[in-house]
Amino acid sequence: MSSASESSRYTNHIIASNGERKQVTLPDHSIITLNSGAQLKFPEVFTDDSREVWVEGEAYFDITKDVERPFRVHANGFTIEVLGTKFNVNDKGETNTVSLESGKVQVTLEDSGDKIQLLPKEELIWNDKQGRW
Numbered sequence: 001m002s003s004a005s006e007s008s009r010y011t012n013h014i015i016a017s018n019g020e021r022k023q024v025t026l027p028d029h030s031i032i033t034l035n036s037g038a039q040l041k042f043p044e045v046f047t048d049d050s051r052e053v054w055v056e057g058e059a060y061f062d063i064t065k066d067v068e069r070p071f072r073v074h075a076n077g078f079t080i081e082v083l084g085t086k087f088n089v090n091d092k093g094e095t096n097t098v099s100l101e102s103g104k105v106q107v108t109l110e111d112s113g114d115k116i117q118l119l120p121k122e123e124l125i126w127n128d129k130q131g132r133w
Contacts, residue, residue: 010042010043010053010054011043011044012040012041012042012043012044013039013040014034014039014040014041015034015038015039015040016035016036016037016038016039017036017037018036018037019036020036021033021034021035021036022034022038024040024042026042026046026051026053027042027043027044027045027046028046028051028064028066028069028071029064030051030061030062030063030064030071031062032053032055032060032062033060034055034057034058034059035057035058035059035060036057036058037092038055038056038057038059039055039056039057040053040054040055040059041053041054041055042054046069047069048069049068049069050069050070050072051066051069051070051072052071052072052073052074053071053072053073053074054073054074054075055073055074055075055089055091056075056076056091057090057092058088058089058090058091058092059088060086060087061073061082061085061086061087061088061089062086063082063083063084063085063103064084065083065084066083066084067083070082071084075089075091075096076091076096077091077096077109077110077111078091078096078098078108078109078110079108079110080098080105080106080107080108081106081108082103082105082106083103083104085100085101085102085103085104085105086100086101086103087099087101087103087105087118088101094127095125095126095127096125096126096127097123097124097125098118098123098124099122099123100118100119100120100121100122100123101121102120103120104117104118104119104120105117105118106118107124109126
């Protein structure tokens with residue numbers, strides 16, 4: 001998940017231990033709940049034009065709306081872009097899942113560049129190894 005360019009972007013690294021669930025409030029007041037074994041990386045302060053975090057494992061996002069600064073979640077081979085919404089990400093194992101509770105998100109698959117928009121109550125599931133969704 002980390003590359004040299006990524007590691008310079010974040011200063012906080014939160015890990016939920018096995019069997020633990022951890023809630024994190026970000027600088028913009030968005031709330032992320034990390035499930036057991038998940039990791040979250042984010043900067044101390046978001047820039048004027050960007051809000052970005054990096055996640056491994058399963059996490060639930062309740063994102064504060066800010067139309068001037070889209071929120072981006074970088075995960076295992078995909079990026080989710082939102083303005084303000086509630087959704088779940090799970091990149092454990094071979095199958096990746098994005099489940100949208102409210103709002104709207106766009107998922108970009110890094111390998112193919114495919115962009116998929118989800119509406120409330122929709123879920124995107126794909127197999128990273130087989131490249132199918």
